[in-house]
Each structure stands twice: as structure tokens, then as C-alpha cells.
Amino acid sequence: MNHHSSKWTIAFLIFVLLLTGCSSNAANGTNNSNISSPGPTDAASADANVVDANEGKELATELKFPLDQSIPTLDPHLSLGGSNSTVVLNVFEGLFSFNSSYEPVPSLAESYEVSEDGKNYVFHLRQGITFHNGKELKAEDAAASLNRWKELAPRAKSSFGESEFEAQDDYTVVLNLNEPKNDTLAQLSHVLNFAAIMPKEVVESAGPDGVKEYIGTGPFKLVEWKADQYIHVSKFENYQSPDGESDGFAGKREALVNDIYFTLALDNATRFSSFLAGDFDYVDVSIDNLPLVENDDSIELVKDLSTDFNLIFNKKSPLFSDIAYRQAVAALVNAEEILLGITSTPDLYRLNPSYMYEENAKWYSEAGSEAYNQSNPEEAKRLLAEAGYNGEVVRLLTTKDTGSFYNASLMLQAQLEAIGVKTQLDIYDYATMLTKRADATAWDIYLGPFIVPSTPSQLLYLNPSYGFAEDAKLAELLKKATAALTDEEIKEANDELQAYVWEYLGNVKIGDTYRYKAIRSNLQGVTTLYGIPNLSNTKVYKKS
Structure with a gap:
């Protein structure tokens, strides 16, 4: 091999090694700190x-x-x-x-x-x-x-x-x-x-x-x-x-x-x-934007049953540790107003007193539903007076990162203010809101969407670490519902549990929501x- 061939051979080997090293880094997902936005690869x-x-x-x-x-x-x-x-x-x-x-x-x-x-x-x-x-x-x-x-x-x-x-x-x-x-x-x-x-x-x-x-x-x-x-x-x-x-x-x-x-x-x-x-x-579509895509043949509109909405009380707050105040808000809530504020159209919500979707036949229950969507401001005012309400500010924890949280809070705020309850919207970015929600001193009421689980034990708001639902009877009934083995035992235990959820009022169910998704062909x-x-x-x- 002559001198020039050796040089070219060495250069070629170095090139191959460099190329192999680059390929190996890419395959292992090495981060490139110089990338500031995604683009074609x-x-x-x-x-x-x-x-x-x-x-x-x-x-x-x-x-x-x-x-x-x-x-x-x-x-x-x-x-x-x-x-x-x-x-x-x-x-x-x-x-x-x-x-x-x-x-x-x-x-x-x-x-x-x-x-x-x-x-x-x-x-x-x-x-x-x-x-x-x-x-x-x-x-x-x-x-x-x-x-x-x-x-x-x-x-x-x-x-x-x-x-x-x-x-x-x-x-x-x-x-x-x-x-x-x-x-x-x-x-x-x-x-x-x-x-x-x-x-x-x-x-x-x-x-x-x-x-x-x-x-x-x-x-x-x-x-x-x-x-x-x-x-x-x-x-x-x-x-x-x-x-x-x-x-x-x-x-x-x-x-x-x-x-x-x-x-x-x-x-x-x-x-x-x-x-x-x-x-x-792929994108979510608000009712205002629906006309811009609904007649486009290259776009499919999908209506998904997305989440349910709940009002969660902080059971350690000065006001809502007292069940009388929780009963007053439950009497006041107009679920349809709040759902309409979230979705802007009756086509994208449904009333539902159960913590489960009706599609989940095994766990759906209407026990206790007489307490749902009462929309009774006079009864709410009576209960507040009995409880001794004296102008304390109710702090509503929310975020603007996703409109549904904020819009729901605005609707509840209007309902509370209409009967003389002073309110305060505490607005944070989504991540900070989650941190605040875990702080028993930081809020009174939180409204938000929940991905509906398949069994009641997965309901966050029945858990002591979420809204601080530290109640012995609630824990006992939840345990009974999850221990039941036959369909008949499950139904009986589940009805008893849901009836008590509406009595204890750690949360108030608002309803179920749908979302439009636009998907290009x-x-x-x-x-x-x-x-x-x-x-x-x-x-x-x-x-x-």
C-alpha cells in the first residue's frame, strides 16, 4: 500500500468512526440543548x-x-x-x-x-x-x-x-x-x-x-x-x-x-x-370555532365524552370544615349554568348526579340524587344564616391554562356573589395550582374536570389526601364497596356509598362534558x- 493510500484509508476510518458515534448518540436519545423548537428531522x-x-x-x-x-x-x-x-x-x-x-x-x-x-x-x-x-x-x-x-x-x-x-x-x-x-x-x-x-x-x-x-x-x-x-x-x-x-x-x-x-x-x-x-x-374545537371547520371535507369532527366536573370543598378550611356551609353551597349550585359556562352549548354537556358515567352500568347509581342541581338560592341563604356567615371571603382556586377551570369558577363566583357571599379568585398556572391544591391553608373551593374512573375507589375526592376527606364512615363505605364480590353485593354497597357521598358533601357533582376534536384527514x-x-x-x- 502506498503512502497516499494509507492516508486516505486512515481518513476514511476516522470518518466512519465519527459517523458511527453520531448515529449511536442519536439512537440513545442524547439531548441536543441547541434545539429550541421542533422541526423536520x-x-x-x-x-x-x-x-x-x-x-x-x-x-x-x-x-x-x-x-x-x-x-x-x-x-x-x-x-x-x-x-x-x-x-x-x-x-x-x-x-x-x-x-x-x-x-x-x-x-x-x-x-x-x-x-x-x-x-x-x-x-x-x-x-x-x-x-x-x-x-x-x-x-x-x-x-x-x-x-x-x-x-x-x-x-x-x-x-x-x-x-x-x-x-x-x-x-x-x-x-x-x-x-x-x-x-x-x-x-x-x-x-x-x-x-x-x-x-x-x-x-x-x-x-x-x-x-x-x-x-x-x-x-x-x-x-x-x-x-x-x-x-x-x-x-x-x-x-x-x-x-x-x-x-x-x-x-x-x-x-x-x-x-x-x-x-x-x-x-x-x-x-x-x-x-x-x-x-x-389534531386540535380541540370550541363552540365559537366550530363554524370554521364543520363544513371542511378534509376535517373530521369527533365528539368525545371527555370528563366530569366536580366542585371540591377543602374540608380543612375555616368555613367548609363545617358541613352547614357545604350544604349551603350544594343548595345554591345551578349545575346547568356552570356547565353552559364551561361548554357554551347544551350539546356539550349532560346532567348526571352519579360519580360514574351511565355507560359504566356496574357502578352507575342515582342514590342521593335529590341533592343534585338544587339551584335554590333562598335555601342557600337560609343555611348560610343558620351557619352564622359573617362576610368571610371564599377563595376559589383556579387556572387560566385550561379554560374550563376558569370559566367554571367564574360561574360559581357569580352564583355566590348573588346571594351575598364574598369571593376571591386565586389564579395560578396549572402546575402551581396543583401544588396549591395540596395545601390545606391555600383555598376553600376548587372546580375542575376529572377523568372518570371505572370504580369508586379511584375517585380522588373520596381520598383523605385530596380535599382532605377524612371521614370514618366514608372510608368504611368505600371499603365495603370494593370488598363486594357479587354483582348484587356491589350494587347494594355502591348505592349506600353514593347516598352518603351526597350527605357528607366532600364534593358536589356538576355534570359530564363532551369536547369536539378536529382531525385532518x-x-x-x-x-x-x-x-x-x-x-x-x-x-x-x-x-x-
Whole structure:
């Protein structure tokens, strides 16, 4: 080999090594601090001519998806909002997932057994599942994750108490309860504070503010979280989907785009304008903006049953620790006025006295409903006078980050002021509002949307840590409802529980709300559950 050939050979080898190093960094999701906003990637350009064989259309390789709430954390055991869930449900998975009928379906679990008395559960894991860091999922990972989850998630803590998940062998996890729990699988399936499985070492190194790494088994892996701007996830090439037809968040899942940029777009008008400009292919649509999209053949309008709305009392506040004041507000509330203020049209709400959707036949109940939507200001004034109201200010905790919180608070404020109650709106960004809500000294009333669970034990406002519902009878009836095993026992216990919820008045149910979503025809396969989109199995076609 001559001298010149050697030089070229060495140069070529250096080039290859540099190229390999760059590729390795990209594959491992190395953050690039110079990226200030999401845009087309090199991978998207390289795959410019990918064609969907079934449709004969060119596929895009990335999706830009709007988020309407700020993200306080991506720790799935701490996540508290719809935007958090929209992201983390693509990155993490649990043992079970809900289908569209709110039924738990095995996900990372392959199968399970329950003892006849309902106290003992054995979960068999699917084998050969890998985390985003290449480690194989084992029972020790699942047990560590689930034990942390049940300590941090109020729903799980109240349900499982001191019971521990234990690794029996590499692929078997057991849970031994002190009493039967008919909601165990539902708890493991829920999408808020959800029972995500992470590597054991990630769980053990977590600090008080959450995990330090976001490593799951889901179809997408985290690449970058640019605070207050966007979250970038990319396709996990080694993802192994559960079997079965895709349904809700259960069944087959597949990453059909290379990259998703979850983009914070908190202002409603800006978010919708960005959709009209083609920056987004999916957006929520207010009633005012409906005429701009309803006659566009390239846009599908979807009306989703999204959330229910509740008024929550701070049971440790000087006023509302007294049930007489809670009764006065319950007598006053005109639910239709508040719902109309939230949605702007009767088409997007329905009255409902139950803490469950009527679609959930097993747990729907109208017990105690005579206390619902009383809209009786004279009775409210009488009760306030009896309670000794003397002009104290009622603090309404809210945020403008999502209009429904703020609009609902404005409507309640008007109703209270009309009968002589002094009020004060305390407005914060969404993340700060969540922090304030946990402070018993910071508020009196909070109105907000709730993703409706499948069982009563998942209702946050029945939990002592949420609104401070520290009531022995409430805890006893909740325990009775979750211990019931037959359908007849469940109905009887559930009716008794709901009747007492309306008597205790830790909360006042306002009603259920729907939302319009606009989806461009080039975005195919998006499904929602609880109003939260499932972005696996979603294709994006290039716009012509």
C-alpha cells in the first residue's frame, strides 16, 4: 500500500468512526440543548418516499401534537393531568390497560390468577420484553415499580394499604391482600398516576421530585424534554406489542411514525390558529370555532365524552370544615349554568348526579340524587344564616391554562356573589395550582374536570389526601364497596356509598362534558379514551 493510500484509508476510518458515534448518540436519545423548537428531522427527509401500500399515499415520519396543559412532571407515578397522560402513555406500560369498555386487559402481564376469596393475585409477565435501555423486564422491576406506585398514587394507597407486590421468580409477581378488592385490576389499568413499570434501578434512584430517567417499555422512547416548549419521543425499534385487536389502550400497539413532538400550546386561540395554519393535524374545537371547520371535507369532527366536573370543598378550611356551609353551597349550585359556562352549548354537556358515567352500568347509581342541581338560592341563604356567615371571603382556586377551570369558577363566583357571599379568585398556572391544591391553608373551593374512573375507589375526592376527606364512615363505605364480590353485593354497597357521598358533601357533582376534536384527514388511526388520545397505531400522510 502506498503512502497516499494509507492516508486516505486512515481518513476514511476516522470518518466512519465519527459517523458511527453520531448515529449511536442519536439512537440513545442524547439531548441536543441547541434545539429550541421542533422541526423536520433528517430522518424525515431520508424517508421522504415511504408509501403506505394499502392507501398508495406517501407517509410522513413525524407528528407534531398539541398539548393544552403545562407538564409538571413526566414521572408516570406522579402524573396528574391529561397532557401528562397523553405523553407518558406512549412511553410507559403497565401490567394491564383499559379497553374502550373500561375493562382491564393484560398488557405487560401475560396472564393472572385470583384466589377464590379475592385476596391473592398472581401475575405472570410476558417474557422477552425489553426496556428502552435494552434491559429485559423482570419481576423485580415490576414489583419495585408497583410498590413505589402504590405509595405515591392516592388511589392505590387507599386501596392496597400496606400490602406489597413481591417477585416470586423472574417472571411472576404476587400480591397478597388483607381483604378482597374487586378493583385491583382496574387500579392497575388507570391512566392517571398510572401503574407504569420501570427498571428497578430507576425506581430506587428516584428522588422526592420524581424519577431521574424516563425509561419504559412503550412504543416510543423519550428523546428530549424542552421545558415549556415540547417533548420529543421517537419510535422504539425493539417494542413488542401485546396481542389482540387494538381497543382503547389495550391490544395491539405499533409506532407508525418515527418521531412525535408534543408541543405546548396553552392558549386556546393560538392553538386553534396553528391548526388552521397546518401546524397541527389534531386540535380541540370550541363552540365559537366550530363554524370554521364543520363544513371542511378534509376535517373530521369527533365528539368525545371527555370528563366530569366536580366542585371540591377543602374540608380543612375555616368555613367548609363545617358541613352547614357545604350544604349551603350544594343548595345554591345551578349545575346547568356552570356547565353552559364551561361548554357554551347544551350539546356539550349532560346532567348526571352519579360519580360514574351511565355507560359504566356496574357502578352507575342515582342514590342521593335529590341533592343534585338544587339551584335554590333562598335555601342557600337560609343555611348560610343558620351557619352564622359573617362576610368571610371564599377563595376559589383556579387556572387560566385550561379554560374550563376558569370559566367554571367564574360561574360559581357569580352564583355566590348573588346571594351575598364574598369571593376571591386565586389564579395560578396549572402546575402551581396543583401544588396549591395540596395545601390545606391555600383555598376553600376548587372546580375542575376529572377523568372518570371505572370504580369508586379511584375517585380522588373520596381520598383523605385530596380535599382532605377524612371521614370514618366514608372510608368504611368505600371499603365495603370494593370488598363486594357479587354483582348484587356491589350494587347494594355502591348505592349506600353514593347516598352518603351526597350527605357528607366532600364534593358536589356538576355534570359530564363532551369536547369536539378536529382531525385532518391525513391523520389516521387516532383513538381516545377518557378524552386522552392513543397515538400508537396512528399514521400521518403527507399533505398534498
